Amino acid sequence: MSELTTIERSPDPERPPARSERRPSIAAHIQAMDQSRKGALLLLLATVAAIVWANVGLGSYHDFWETRFNIGVSDLQLEFTLHALVNDALMAIFFFTVGLEVRREFVIGELTSWSRALVPTLAAIAGLAVPALLYVLVSSGSGQEHAWGIVISTDTAFLVGALALIGPHANGRLRVFLLALAVIDDIGALSILALVYTDDFSFAPLLIAAVGLVGIYYVRYMPGGRGPVYASLSVVVWLAFLASGVHPTLAGVAIALLVPVYRPSRRDVEHALQLARTFRQSPNTEYARAAANSLRESISINERLQTAYAPYVAFVILPVFALANAGVELGGDIIAAALRSPITWGVIVGLLVGKFLGIFGSAVVLKILRIGHFGPGLSLDRIAGGSLLCGIGFTISLFIVDIAIDDPAAQNEARVGVIAASLLAFLLATILFRISDARHPAEETGATLARPIDPERDHVFGADDAPYTIVEYGDFQCGFCLKASGSIQEVHRELGDRLRYVWRHAPLTQYHPNALAAAEASEAASLQGKFFEYERALFVDQEHQLPTDILRRAEELGLDMDRFEKDLGSAEVAARVREDMLDAEVMDITAAPTLFINGRRHVGPYDAKSLIRALEEAEPMAEPPKADAGTSD
Template sequence: MPFRIIARSILALMRDSRSIGILLLSCTVLSLLLANLADGSAYADFWRSELSWIHTAYLPHSIEHWINDGLMVIFFFLAGMEIRQELREGELSSVSKAILPVAAAIGGMLIPAFIYTLFNKGTSFAGGWAIPASTDIAFSLGIASLLGKRVPVSLKIFLTALAIIDDLGAIVVIALFYGEPVQVFYLLGAALVIALLYMLNRQRLKFGIWHILLGLLLWFAVFNSGIHATVAGVIFAWMIPASKLDSFKHRLHYPVNFLIVPLFALANTAIMLPENAIGALNSSLSWGIILGLVIGKPVGIMLASWLVVKNKKAVLPQQVSWMQLAGAGFLAGIGFTMSIFIAVLAFADPAIQDQAKVAVLVASVTAIILAMVWLRWFGKR
């Protein structure tokens, strides 16, 4: 009986959308504390320790790499299925439904990237322009849930659609700008695997072991092709039968949000802060990221939304005011998972990666505070 009660309590907690944001915050704080203890270097080195014998098999060669290039493929597989389902039957299934969140997402990516570029044009940090252009969908919706009725359901739906388009934009950016020199042999291998998966679907073959084996082969080919491995997860999401989308999304929701993403947070926020951490933030890299997420996101979303509404191409979601939409803009400034992920891809130097990660954390916490204060004040008005 006690075991059943505990199991039911844990399941109820996991079903609460607020728990995802709380878990990610907890993992981040824990990882930062462990990394900055007296012997914190051992904790940071644990995630980054090299496994050279695995590297010879053309596979990820550290725990951190296995999380970022392996487990995160499942995260992007889930994101790909969400994008696909929204385009089929959700808020993005028609032009009239999609135009407002699509415009808002584009504005919310372009303005932060522009702000970042203003600070870093011509510097060695210029390649990180996409870091502040991303939104953490799980985190932002988790914080929205903490605010209860101050965030109308229609605003949450808008934020979800916006974040999904944002994810799609991030996936395209990763594929086009953050890969390595293309290896034609592996790229052709990936194309062959995609063709085989397409043929299996055309034959209406029941999803099974062959799909899984081809999916693993697709990941291996993409990982070695020069295109980032996570793109394989999105491609595979479009190769599975449409009838399986709901089932797979349901099965992967808990493992992704309560295991893979927390592991990503633990591994990628194992940052040893410098003695003058505040001073380290006073750089063009940090200011570009912080202002891009905290200011650029809401400004871009509001400006793009205002333009399409003013030109009568779209209308505001039902029972949502402009002030509440601005609050959604602050929520979209919570970059966290996606922004940290792009920071790792953008810079090869671990010290610069850490500086960018700290800036993302500062920006995300600031965005959380601003969103909660703003929506608590304007949420009922």
């Protein structure tokens, strides 16, 4: 354990005096939620438009989407309908983005750690199996029992958008849980789509597809010009899947799983910055091209493609898909037939009841058995609301309706079930989330420390049995956090071994662009037992926290540089910082520093005398059970 020493530095004198710096709730999270909200609203509008068109268009809806045309040259011709073009070609791009997300989550995201992935993985598996079983039971005798694939998948776009619209307060951890679950759900749905709903299978074209996929894998080693090669090989693979009888949308997934993904290297970022500085000093075409290429290559192609395609998928492809597939006729006879149809009720029960029982039921069992990890904010009532939202099976459900059912009347009944289940899921989830917010008011949640102190996980200075504890949520570039650190050092000199100090991360990413990188660097240093030394180095010089500074400090502290750079890019380090940020969101921490005195939130000045007085007046810390498997708040 490192020694706390005085930091001879004052905050920037030009800063306006204030108690602390404000922070928004994770800026990237807000931006993603905003795009998801707009995408979900547009998808909803397209669905309503399709239903209106199908019911008042006097047959024009189906005639339009069955319009036929040819694509090709000479004797090489492909005949499509507009409906097939949307479902086979445009949706391949959608499934490509799904595959990119799947690969990212397994390489650098939530599914890299088995402890974090266990609960959403088991919940997703149950959320695939239980709906299918209920559908088969309810639709028994309809002749469409084989269409159970309709109810297995959750619409990720609607799920995230609905969560942004109606989700509970501070839902970051619930969103992470549901996104991890949705990734597993997508894998299951795509696997079933390939294995169960593939007709007229031909093996030879798949050999061509395999050669194309091998080529796509090795494109990463080309020194330049990779974009056109990726595009050409992707078209070949898609055509080969189409000729094989395997649904061509799965080509998008196969291609995406071979696209490289990695976290940015500090050295690559610094190299890009050096080229940018060179261009500024001597602006010319050669330096501009080199700087642009270096900046682009410092981010993995997986991340670049996700960013590039996301707006098109959310605002074009999915709304067009809804317009082409959600046109359910709702005349009196049709509604009456749907109400009597075991297919309609099988879909409703499968999506609404099956998803809820599978996901929420498995979460309850795992919690009782103390298996897996439930972090603060991921309470069972919130999981219940999220489980209901997973009953929105819109996109892939409608997609499988078209593949699994040939009878137009039965297709219509299934679509009625999908839309009804999705609407009911949205309404019931809204009610549950409002109840959850009433049970967990933000002011009460943030008054006490949400996650207990764990010496094996937290950065702790002082004895575990110390009578006084200060937990700080801070930012290494925050001048007020620097001031608080100086005060805490004075408190330590006064109280000695009676004080235990804990640091947790709450980087002000909107105001301090390098704060997140500094937090991750401190975590990489902690893996070599140098957290507090690295923390002190960051606070000593807050103005210099660029990649070169991060690496220089590690070298000055005598760290193993190869290991340090590898850890900087690891999912473990990123997850460690993200966990603290999600905890801060749960406790409605909107300022740095935020201090907790013996587990209670400190309100007021944080000079040494005020902190000592607050410690002496505070009740002994009632330490909750150690955060382990199955616990949640």
